[in-house]
Amino acid sequence: MLDIKVLYERLEQSDNDEERMHIKFDIATFFLNTNEQRTIEYAEEINVLAEKLDSNLGRCYYHSTLGRVLYRKSNFNDAAVEFQRALDLSLLTDDKLTQAICYDSLVVVHGPQNRYDLALKNSLKALEIYKQIDSQASQWQTSVCYNNIGIAYKNLDQLELAEESYKKGLKIADESDNLRIKYITLNNLAMIKIAQQKFDEGMAYALPALDGFKNLNHKVGESHALVYIAHCQLGKGDYAEALQSYIKAAKVLKDIDNKPAEVQLYTGMGNVYLKLQAYNEALTNYNKALTIAETTGESRDICEVYVSLGKAYTGLDKKLQANEAFTKGLEMAKTAGLANYADTFKHMLQQHATA
Secondary structure (H helix, E strand, C coil): CCCCCHHHHHHHHHHHHHHHHHHHHHHHHHHHHHHHHHHHHHHHHHHHHHHHHHHHHHHHHHHHHHHHHHHCCHHHHHHHHHHHHHHHHHHCCCHHHHHHHHHHHHHHHHHCCCCHHHHHHHHHHHHHHHHHCCCCCHHHHHHHHHHHHHEEEEEEEECCHHHHHHHHHHHHHHHHHCCHHHHHHHHHHHHHHHCCCCCHHHHHHHHHHHHHHHCCCHHHHHHHHHHHHHCCCCCCCHHHHHHHHHHHHHHHCCCCCCHHHHHHHHHHHHHHHHHCHHHHHHHHHCCCHHHHHHHHHHHHHHHHHHHHHHHHHHCCCHHHHHHHHHHHHHHHHHHHHCCCHHHHHHHHHHHHHCC
């Protein structure tokens, strides 16, 4: 991605509508993580040019941009509709790179929709197309694709394959100087290490990700990195430091709409208070996390919060409320096909039945 000043200069100098359409798409993409309104404004300008030129590629850019905005707002179902429209339009063109990007875009909404096998299938389809294209842009997107493949494997609980894919993407991102995806991938590697309870290794990934996102003014990535650092500190038993990192993340999140990070933030803060046996404070944070998670419909997040809620109620010796949380979590896990969480809730309920 070119510097925004260069993009503006090119836009001002261009008198070719097709070229201007491409530049406006790059500008809309640039503002995606920092200024939603600017992104939408440029999307509408792209749409006007697309209709003027009768360009399916331009229409694809328009729907792709709308999909990205909706995804950032955790409106996954509507985002999926826009990404599918973009893919359908891209297939009417001979632009292989855009087709591959559109397949990859669908992948990011398949995860929250619990369609993990389909996410992996489309990512691998995108990867095959990228391998057919010899260009810097394709190399950049290949690093994104490996990151998405890693996410799919993680959601399928295949952590070793996820880590392998992330590292492949990280290597390509380094070679192609794709800083944004480099730091996103570092964040995702930190998540893997947190899941494996290897908290020092998690910190080793999250700390450079945080520095990188700050340099890029990438608030979404910065908020995630701070949350992962806090998770690692919590896992290491450094409760005061973890709480401070969660508070820093909360300050960043005040300025952006990043519901997945908010769910992680409040769940994490609740976990700190749970460790300190401050159960009422834990419940306050868990309920905040649950409210947000229910707006996104992310089944894994909802299940994770129900696990934590049940533990907090158990700490308060409120067996009825704990059983209710575990039962609701079990229903969600069964509906979403999350076998690991279903087993966890069954075990919790059995423990309570014999207590």
